[in-house]
Amino acid sequence: MEKYNPQEIEKKWQKVWDNPDYYKTEIDNSKPKYYALEMFPYPSGNLHMGHVRNYSIGDVVARYRKMAGFNVLHPMGFDAFGMPAENAAISHGVKPGDWTFSNIKNMIAQQKAMGLDYDWDREVETCRADYYRWTQWLFELFYKRGLAYKKEAAVNWCDTCGTVLANEQVIDGKCWRCDNEVHKKNLAQWFFKITDYADELLKDLEKLQGWPNRVKIMQENWIGRSEGLEFSLEVPELEEKISVYTTRPDTAFGITFLALAPEHPLVEKILSKSPNAEEIKKFCEKVKNQSDIERTSSESEKEGIFTGFYCINPFNGNKAQIWITNYVVFEYGTGAVMAVPTHDQRDFMFATKYNLEKILVIDNPKQPLKLEEMTAAYVEKDGVLVNSGKFTGMEMHKAMSAIIDYAEENNFGKRKVNYKLRDWLISRQRYWGAPIPVIYCDDCGEVLVPEKDLPVELPDDVEFKQGALSPLSTSKKFNNVVCPKCGKPARRETDTMDTFICSSWYYMRYTDPHNDKMPFDRDKVNYWSPVDQYIGGIEHAILHLLYSRFFTKVLRDAKLLDYDEPFTNLLTQGMVIKDGAKMSKSLGNVVSPEEIINKYGADTARLFILFAAPVERDLDWSDQGVEGSFRFLNRVWRILGIFEDAIKNGVDSYDINALNDEEKTLRRILHKTIKKVTEDLRERFMFNTAISTLMELVNAAHNFQDKPINSNLARELAKNLLIMLAPFVPHIAAELWSKFFEGDVHKQSWVTVDEAAIAEDEVEIVIQINGKVREHVKVATGLSKVELEKIAPTLPQVQELTAGKTIVKIIAVPNKLINVVVK
RNA sequence: GCCGAAGUGGCGGAAUUGGCAGACGCAGCAGACUCAAAAUCUGCCGUUGGCAACAGCGUGUCGGUUCGAGUCCGACCUUCGGCACCA
DSSP states (O other): OOOOOHHHHHHHHHHHHSSHHHHOOOOOTTSOEEEEEEOOOOOOSSOOHHHHHHHHHHHHHHHHHHHTTOEEEOOOEEOOOSHHHHHHHHHHOOOHHHHHHHHHHHHHHHHHHTTOOOOGGGOEETTSHHHHHHHHHHHHHHHHTTOEEEEEEEEEEETTTTEEEOGGGEETTEETTTOOBOEEEEEEEEEEOGGGGHHHHHHGGGGOTBSOHHHHHHHHHHHOOEEEEEEEEEEGGGTEEEEEEESOGGGGGGOOEEEEOTTOTHHHHHHHHOTTHHHHHHHHHHHHTSOHHHHHOTTSOOOEEEEEEEEEOTTTOOEEEEEEESSOOTTSTTSEEEEOGGGOHHHHHHHHHHTOOOOOOEEOSSSOOOGGGOSSOOOOSOOEEOSOGGGTTOBHHHHHHHHHHHHHHTTSEEEEEEOSOOOEEOEESOSSSOBOOEEEETTTEEEEOOGGGOOOOOOSOOOOOTTOSOGGGGOHHHHEEEOTTTOSEEEEOOOEEOHHHHTTSHHHHTTSTTOSSSSSOHHHHHHHOSBSEEEEEGGGTTHHHHHHHHHHHHHHHTTSOOOSOSBSBEEEEOOEEETTEEOOTTTTOOOOHHHHHHHHOHHHHHHHHHHSSOTTSOEEOOHHHHHHHHHHHHHHHHHHHHTHHHHHHOOSSOOGGGSOHHHHHHHHHHHHHHHHHHHIIIIIOOHHHHHHHHHHHHHHHHTTTTSOOOHHHHHHHHHHHHHHHTTTSHHHHHHHHHHHSSSOGGGSOOOOOOHHHHOOSEEEEEEEETTEEEEEEEEETTOOHHHHHHHGGGSHHHHHHHTTSOEEEEEEETTTEEEEEEO
């Protein structure tokens, strides 16, 4: 047989596969469905190794499931709106669309060069009007359901990107995309009311049995649910009440002061009445001008200013000073906090600094506390109330609900659940995104663009300038419209939507990508969804995965689909690293997929990346490791070449008893491999061990390289081996199959185990003395624990090892070991 | 600070339910083939002692449970990731 030439055979097979008749997927109720999905890429122009890993994993899953009898949906598309296209327009004068589409073309070519089994007929590109028309339609749906609203708020602003950002897009106070420091700006912006679904998004995490725990925990922390008491304190001098939220109502008798955020609405009134207004105002300005990082760091110095006013603690009538401080987060709770220095570390530090009163209200049951000796707040989970009126003596957890009940009975407070999750800020002051379909009319106000006028298309008469306000505002064509309600001249909304909206529903569009009446047909989406296996990077643990869950729930409530969660199973792949760091241009450790594919072929690239590490863990790139994978494929090619005549002369149904002992052993290894590879693919996603098992099988077959092999066995071996290799290395498997057998390896049924082939009459078990391995011995397979215990003392090896000692005990594990305990 | 994950040869990693630690691969060493090289093939490859058979030690550290622990329990160390003034 000729040499293994990956470049030649890969091109040949890719041509066969690049045909709608070959890859097209249809609804088929005769088979169970399976939806395999990799996170669609941003069209940066080139695939990187992270993509290669992502798609290799997905392709194995999809191809395996097809062969295992499932009707598999495996689509691909592009998350094609976003800043880089616009930056290209600013710096090179290219149209964002031209830049994007040429990148997509290039990336599709690279994906095809990987031999990926996608239904290209279903490809979606979020920047095309036939897609974003429905993104806009969905915006209107949210709007009509009261889930989209515009309000003025202090929002996260990134100067380099010239736009606002969602909370989820601010990482350590910096922009997720450009790493520039984000600051607050007061702007009127569009929001999606994700907080309406906070409780369900949290609760339904329990349903996601197929998700990694850490992703669920990250979402749980992000949603940040807490239960507590909201109650109000009178401010007699101002004839006002201040509402506060606490998760520690049991400490309410220990309030000595109240801390307000500088943004708190009461501050205005304080300023108007205070003789010290100037100084207070100066303090507020100073805090507001601090960056988010300075303000929200728990390490930064706590500062505050006394307002001169007091409020009354409704529980005990005590007067408490009202302070304005830099450590209260305005956006959370009520923007005002009851301060209990003895039982909150921040309050303790603050009270110590400004010499404010401290009252001990929770005592340590194990070791009574002394206020004078306290150097930190007592925040343990055990405690008994003291100095707390009629609640004194009560265990703190009981006191929590008793005190809430008391506040409710006396009408100054109520039980309250709070979330850290904020509404999703979705408007962006950029061009390359889906325009928000809203028109502003002086008479009618905010008006939705009528459904029949969708899509609101992106105009091309725009100017691109660094940092300028949205380029859309420079388009005359776009801006000058008439009000759909009254027909008077009106203006368009010039903001576009966050690209995370486009990616929150793309997996639904794949189920019905050409629909021009609806975003997707309900029956189609219900047939294919939810996604059975979703594969992508951990970086989307919160952002995309939370937003998609939110979308699914809203669309369910709007009766567009009938399930609660979009992704049944989630696999978070590790990064591809080299020399201990993530591949990056600045570090110069980038390995380009193209280069590897050109040198060794796509099969080698896929094989190495799947073999080198378990999918969830980071993968250390090794050029020598790639060589090893290439060697393995050559070995497969060579050994099947040696067996060629035998394979062709063999028959499928044959008498196994005609095999000699060596051949029976090879057949046993073959069937053990079938069992292991199938389990690894179906249940464990352990592609690395599946491949190592296949390597062992090929090594075993290799023993027959220069001795005759039973032709029927050679045929059985080749068939099963190629079917098992097909999901991992589709081209070489297809090529070798076509040399020996009829049909298409990728259309074969998955391999089945012959349990009888695995069964052995004798099994080697271990003999331990006092837990240490001393001997190996062959015994009949399947001997019970009792039988083994009985024969153990009669075994010559045991007698030899225990000579002169007393046997205390014998432990036997069938088919595994005998442990003799001696003295 | 809180939450989570991980720690096994020179390296990537395996050991699925508590039962032979180091599968498979990389690198390395020795040999075969070759005029030579490449490719390929064969053998060795945790560590200490020993000519050897074999024995001792060995899965981050210390302790525990067990006939038996990489795996379970307790305490700790290190690394990575997420959240972080959320009252």
